Amino acid sequence: MTALLEVSDLKVRFESDNAIVHAVNGINLTVDMGKAVAIVGESGSGKSTVMMAVMRLLHGNARVEGKVLLEGTDLLQLPEKAMQKVRGKDIAMIFQNPSAYLNPTKTIGQQMIEPLLYHHLASAAKAREKAVELLDRVGIPDPEQRLNNYPFELSGGQLQRVMIGMALMADPKLLIADEPTTALDVTVQAEVLILLKRLQRERGMGMVFITHDLAVAAQVADEIYVMYGGLVMEHLAARDLVTGHVHPYLCGLIRSIPRIDGPRADLPYIPGQPVQTAGGLPPGCVFADRCDRRFDRCAERPPLMEVGPGHRASCWLVEAGVAK
Ligand SMILES: Nc1ncnc2c1ncn2[C@@H]1O[C@H](COP(=O)(O)OP(=O)(O)O)[C@@H](O)[C@H]1O
Ligand SMILES: [Mg+2]
Known part of the structure; x- marks a missing residue:
């Protein structure tokens, strides 16, 4: 069966006057129809x-290699021109800060x-009907009235709901959500996550959910890709995240999740700084210099x-x- 999205050996470099940033260094990622995949990693x-490369929205200083099969x-x-159609219909994106995109x-x-009229996907009457229906689905009260509002008249949480509704207008096959709840209050964040997950399931959409928060990833996704230095460190089922992970990087991230009942003073963290990708990757394992389990072999870069099954x-x- 053909996957909905299959990214293979994706590499992205940003070229500037004084450095080349090796931001993505050979990523493979698959999203099946109806499945939610999370990409997790530090800032x-x-x-x-990765996802801006998939959407072909990177700036002109980006050099992209590999394959992105939809x-x-x-x-x-x-x-x-064909790519514009893909963005208007097949793939929709939502971001951290809705007010920046509205x-x-x-x-x-x-x-x-x-956008529906522009891409000839519906008549004006049908598009309006659909907008009302979707605002209602995402939990906006009085949807008919809200259509006449300007973005500044809504709260942050409401705007993110509107963005989700907007993203669904063309019935996309794939929804890409980049830190969509990071700017929201914790309670609103939880509501929006539940809403996204429910809509994704109901509509059988594929979803790529980007977050720096492991707990959020585990909540929304079926599968998790953990990234570091533009590479995948571990790929596993969300249900195996806490008890089945093996990579020392993921061990460190999980140890550093603050526990509500734990001692505040002893919060563990991963010592050292994230690997610098400006000027090229270091030889060997990119995590080696922060890893408490490194050994001779780590001088060579490990493949996945x-x-x-389903775990690398x-x-x-x-x-x-x-391991572990
Ligand atoms: N337009 C750009 N020019 C140069 N470097 C960039 C550009 N966009 C991102 N980067 C660099 O690429 C790396 C990856 O960035 P990004 O994909 O935004 O990470 P994340 O989303 O995981 O926080 C970072 O080192 C960042 O500084
Ligand atoms: Mg980001």
Whole structure:
């Protein structure tokens, strides 16, 4: 069966006057129809760059290599005009800060309806009907009235709900959500996550959910990809995250999740700084200099090795049979 999205050996470099940033260094990622995949990692690990490359929205200083197959078609080879159709119909994106992506001078209704008209996906009447229905689905009271509101008239949580509704207008096959709840209060965040998960399941959409928060990833996703230095360190089922993970990087991240009942003073963390990808990756394992389990073998870069079905990790401890 063809996957909905299949990213293979994706590499992205940013070229500037004084340095080349090796942001993404050979990523493989698959999203099946109806499945939710989370990409997790510290800030700067290359999460957003992967999905911006998929959408072909990176700036001109980006050099992209690899394949991005959407139902078998390589998006990286499409003419820009065809790509615009993909962005208007097949793949929708939502971001951390909805107010940055909404036009302050247009009503919510205009912004929900116009893209459908532009891409000839519905009549004006049908598009309006759909906007009302979707605002209702995402929990906006009085949807008919809200269509006439401007973005500044809604709260942050409501705006993120509107963005979700807007993203669903064209019935996308794939929804990409980049830290969509990071800017929200904790309680609102939980509500929005539950809503997203429910809509994704009901509609059988694929979803890629980007977050720096492991707990959020475990809550929304079926599968988790853990990124570091533009590489996948571990790929596993969300249900195996806490008890089944093997990579020392993931061990460190999980240890550093604050526990509500734990001693505040002893919060563990991963010592050292995230690997710098400006000027190229260090030789060997990219996590080695922060790893408390490194050994001779780590001077060579480990490939992703199979730990079990649907579970892979880039760590020589797997080969040595002593992971975890
Ligand atoms: N336009 C750009 N020019 C140069 N470097 C960039 C650009 N965009 C991102 N980067 C760099 O690429 C790396 C990955 O960034 P990003 O994908 O935004 O990480 P994340 O989303 O995981 O926080 C970072 O080192 C970042 O500084
Ligand atoms: Mg990001």
